[in-house]
Amino acid sequence: MTSATSGLTVRPMEMSLEQLAASIPDGAMLALPPDNSLSPCELARALIRRGARGLQLLGVPVSGFATDLLIGAGCVVSVQTSAVTLGEAGTAPRFVDAVKRGTVKVIDATCPAIHTMLQAAEKGVPFMPLRGVLGSYVLAHRPDWKVIDNPFSDGGDPILLLPALSPDVAAFHAIMGDAEGNVFVGRRRELATLAHASRRVVVTVERLIEGNLLADERLAAGVISGMYVDAMAVAVHGAWPLGLLDEYAADAAHVAEYASAARTDAGFREYLDRHVLAPRAQAPRAQAAE
Amino acid sequence: MTVSPEERLIGAIARLILDPTAPPARHIAVGAASPIPAAACWLVKKLGHPVRLSLLHRPTGNPFTEGSRELFDLAGQGRIDLFFLGGGQIDGQANLNLVGTGDWPGRTARFPGSFGSAFMYFMTPRTILFREEHSTRVLVPRVDIVSAPGISPPGTFRRGTAQALVTGRCVFGFDGTQFSLASVHPGETAESVRTNTGFAFRDGTPCVTADPTARDLDLLRGEVCEEMRETYPEFCRRVWDRAAVERAA
Incomplete structure (x- = not known):
């Protein structure tokens, strides 16, 4: 869905997924949520397609699929996190390989420490x-x-x-966004803290809606105000292969397939070719979403 | 009625939760990928004990509305009584290693990372350690990397430490200084436990870990399985659907 087909006014902050990926500079500290909390997987794939380099990832407070994918694709120089895991699919193979080879610097933390550093930045205290x-x-x-x-x-x-920790860019995939730049993340309020603490916030959304999310008292508490959101792009099924709150479940079979393929360099390259770099790689997912 | 190893571990953890000599467990939190501790908590609840369960990775009915930091804020205040932790390595001082082996940060074998262990281990009055694999690879004399220490020097703010360590072979108690063998699972002996444990422990005369009662098993295979199905479908299929088929046959 684009603003043209939805009839919404095009606004400066709305851009294509590729433009959104291009707006995240090489070398940036990029904060990402974990797999169960609105992970922007389609944006991660777009970052790989644009050849991003030198990213300093921050897991809020842990890291998962998107981080492993970006590490494997050579986009990452360091990762600050409390853990990197693919959950039920097991260890994150490209992360583990990179640690063994020393190609990515790991800055270990513990979950509440990452929340606390972001909360300090949110409050403007040192x-x-x-x-x-x-x-x-x-x-x-x-x-x-x-x-x-x-x-x-x-x-x-x-x-x-x-x-206090202020990431250069925070990125996540929200369920919906409106013309004011408001985005709905439901109860995942650590993303609000992250948005408040970050210098720049880029959001992919499943869909754009008419009206103003903050006008609905029942939705407002799950909304991050557009005052914090710098850029937005529509990415249908944008959390795939992960789930998105109660919108859709994770594609567990695909994550398991990834976990197995990415055990070797060659397997990972093949995965990238098929699911990230191939033209119109997202077509089957868009169909699956309908 | 055949008791599966998983059901025996669930029963053993449930008894530890209900241990009258331990601090009360009014509010228990269970982290990700912990079907056996989660089932033990559900069993305690279904037995009629008044306990609040906060299951972190339950997709629906998650109790938190402030995101994942709310658990840590609750624990910081002392509002979580019991948590479960494990580790790639655990040593005789109940130190936990979730980072990896070899040089920092796990250059020989990297584990996922510390998660919230370095905080939660200090903040809850008790922690039940659970690790199914019981080998000298996991239970070591000294962990390579301390994610969370089992013992802290005097003057350190700390509400508790390990109450016990439950493995696939036995239950160890922890007295704040060292482990002692509390019970061995059927088929194991103090000797077989010693052979497979890298750290020293007091072994006394351990009893055999009791099986869950008939009522426990009914609840596990019925109501507890129902509660667990959404979060742990694979576990429920493996442990209980097979049991159900065997019962029918």
Whole structure:
């Protein structure tokens, strides 16, 4: 669906998927949600087609299919995350291979630390404390994280301080968007924190709707306001092969096929040719969606 | 009635949840890819115990409306009583390694990563460790990488640590310092457990892990399976559909 066929006014922020991918510069810190939380897989494929390089991925708070795909395609220089996994399909093969070969820098974190760093950025404060983590090697490998004694205690009580983190670009795939740039993400409110904290937010949407999402009291609480959204593109079935909330389920067979194919370089290349680089590679998925 | 190994593990975890000597479990959270701990929690609930279950990866009826950070905020406040953790390696001090083996960050064998373990292990009054594979590869003298420490120095804010470690061979208790063998599953002995465990533990005279009761099994194969079907279809098919067919025959 495009704005022409839907009859909506074309606005500056709406662009094609390819334009959206082109707007994410090489070398950017790109924040992505995990597989169960509106992962922008079609955008990841478009980034691969445009030959993106040097991306610094951030998993919010963990990483999955899109991250593995981008790593395998050579688009990634580092990944900051609390875990990379394909869920029921097992380990993320291109990530594991890249760690073994040392071709991608891994900056390990733990889930609440990533949320907290984004919350600090959202509030415009330089850092926020977090309990736990003391004694973990994750902390030992984070020179940017600091431990101080709780200034409100009578001495002692060490506590972790985390620096605010503002990704260059945040990307996710929302169910719907409107002409004001508002997008609906339902209860996945960590995406709202991510949007508030990021310098730039690009969103693919399953569909555009008439009217204003924020005008509907029942939808508003699940909406991220257009004031945070810089660019939007329609990508039908754009989370495939992952699921999208209650819109469609994950294509588990395809993710398993990927997990198996991507165990080898050759298998991954073949997968890329068939499902990412081939012309009109998305046609079967669009049909499957109907 | 034949008891499957999975049903025995579920029963053992359910008994640990209900252990009257442990801190109360009013609110239990279960992470992703944990069908056996999830089934144990459902069993406790279906037995009539008042417990709130927050199942993180349940597609419908997910209790959180603030996204995935809400679980951690709840745990930070002390509003989650019990959580489950595992690890690619677990050692005798209950240290967990979810990062990998060899040099940082897992250059020999990389695991997915620490997830929330480095936080959750400190924040809940108790943690039940679960790892089905019981081998010297997994249960090691000392983990290569500590994702989350089992023991913290005095003065560290920490609400609890491991209550127990349940494996495919046995149940270990943890007293805050070291593991002790609590029970061995049918077919195992203290000796077979020792052979397959890389860390030292107190072995005393372990009993045999009790089977789930007939009522437990009825609930597991009926109501619990129904609750689990949406999140863990593969597990339910493997463990219970086969059992149902065997029962019919």
